[in-house]
Amino acid sequence: MAASDAADFSEIRRLAHELPAADEDARARAAEQQRGLAKPPGSLGRLEALAGWLAAWQGKHPPTATRPHIALFAGNHGVAAQGVSAYPQSATQAMVRTFIDGGGAINRICGLMDVDLRVYEMALDEPTRDFTREPAMTEDEAARAMAYGMMAVDGEMDLMALGEMGIANTTAAAALSAAVFGGPARDWVGPGSGLDEAGVAHKAEVVATALRLHADGFTDGLEILRRVGGLELAAVAGAVLACRLARVPVVLDGYAATAAAATLTTLAPGMLDHCVVAHVSAEPGHRRLLDALGMRALQDLDMRLGEATGAALAIPLIQSACACHTGMTTLDAAGVTPLS
Numbered sequence: 083m084a085a086s087d088a089a090d091f092s093e094i095r096r097l098a099h100e101l102p103a104a105d106e107d108a109r110a111r112a113a114e115q116q117r118g119l120a121k122p123p124g125s126l127g128r129l130e131a132l133a134g135w136l137a138a139w140q141g142k143h144p145p146t147a148t149r150p151h152i153a154l155f156a157g158n159h160g161v162a163a164q165g166v167s168a169y170p171q172s173a174t175q176a177m178v179r180t181f182i183d184g185g186g187a188i189n190r191i192c193g194l195m196d197v198d199l200r201v202y203e204m205a206l207d208e209p210t211r212d213f214t215r216e217p218a219m220t221e222d223e224a225a226r227a228m229a230y231g232m233m234a235v236d237g238e239m240d241l242m243a244l245g246e247m248g249i250a251n252t253t254a255a256a257a258l259s260a261a262v263f264g265g266p267a268r269d270w271v272g273p274g275s276g277l278d279e280a281g282v283a284h285k286a287e288v289v290a291t292a293l294r295l296h297a298d299g300f301t302d303g304l305e306i307l308r309r310v311g312g313l314e315l316a317a318v319a320g321a322v323l324a325c326r327l328a329r330v331p332v333v334l335d336g337y338a339a340t341a342a343a344a345t346l347t348t349l350a351p352g353m354l355d356h357c358v359v360a361h362v363s364a365e366p367g368h369r370r371l372l373d374a375l376g377m378r379a380l381q382d383l384d385m386r387l388g389e390a391t392g393a394a395l396a397i398p399l400i401q402s403a404c405a406c407h408t409g410m411t412t413l414d415a416a417g418v419t420p421l422s
């Protein structure tokens with residue numbers, strides 16, 4: 083899909099109404115196969131459901147997880163000027179350089195497995211506008227950022243993990259979550275990369291100011307994303323949409339990535355059914371957001387880093403689900419039958 087195909091909101095809204103549904107036949111075949119494997123039924127717990135989920139959203143049985151891909155989008159935020167992060171905006175660029183040099187946590191995790199990690203730097207010297215004063219992006223900027231995220235997706239990959247890097251983006255995540263699901267700003271903010279209590283209270287004020295300013299403009303998820311999101315968050319949302327269209331199941335990272343994806347839920351029912359959330363972040367808003375979305379994370383590791391680290395850790399879990407599903411012997415072949 084070319085960026086120009088989706089570079090305005092009306093086209094993106096149209097795409098959201100043409101989403102492929104799950105392949106229930108593939109899911110049923112997966113469930114059938116699970117029943118015969120050499121283990122007590124249900125004993126692999128959520129790994130069994132993961133195999134069915136992969137089959138349903140890839141539209142094939144058996145499912146595969148041999149070509150996983152990680153897209154890490156980086157962008158800068160004008161709202162950083164409000165003093166909402168423990169780190170300066172320049173840390174975004176410094177960390178992108180670190181990822182390219184191979185020294186980030188995400189690089190070390192990826193080094194343990196065969197996964198394609200790509201870092202997408204989005205005009206770091208042109209931050210979004212401060213959304214306590216005006217919308218972070220114009221429609222054109224937001225739609226282009228979404229289209230950029232869409233271009234990270236192709237039908238060759240069989241699993242896509244999505245993450246972000248952008249100083250102040252947990253402030254944007256809080257504003258996005260509050261705009262989509264309601265509730266006071268203080269319910270959605272947390273320390274992010276390391277604010278103290280006074281810092282978190284100030285961050286809540288900043289988010290509350292933005293929510294008041296934009297309240298009348300929150301007409302749907304795309305307007306929410308444009309007003310209080312960010313470039314890398316719009317790219318995550320675009321990639322989620324493109325993965326659905328390309329039949330690539332998605333692993334979302336932590337709070338920021340999930341909040342970006344959550345904006346799409348206003349566009350069509352079941353919008354995130356092809357996604358799993360890799361881990362529940364220690365950033366407190368993430369748990370609240372998962373409850374609001376009705377999603378349960380795969381892991382709870384007290385991590386609060388972002389940069390796709392949680393999503394990367396979920397890849398071997400999903401590969402394990404697939405390996406058991408496709409490679410185990412059957413109860414019959416093992417000569418095992420239950421007593422009754």
Ligand SMILES: Cc1cc2ncn([C@H]3O[C@H](COP(=O)(O)O)[C@@H](O)[C@H]3O)c2cc1C
Pocket residue numbers: 166167168169173177246247248249250251252253273274275276387388389
């Ligand atoms: C050195 C460093 C590495 C990071 N890797 C991810 N993040 C994470 O922290 C940022 C969000 O936190 P806040 O909203 O408090 O700025 C994002 O860039 C996120 O990916 C990092 C942050 C820092 C400082």
Ligand SMILES: O=C(O)c1cccnc1
Pocket residue numbers: 252274275335336337338339363364365368385386387388389
């Ligand atoms: O969960 C996240 O996405 C997160 C948490 C803290 C800092 N940056 C990102």
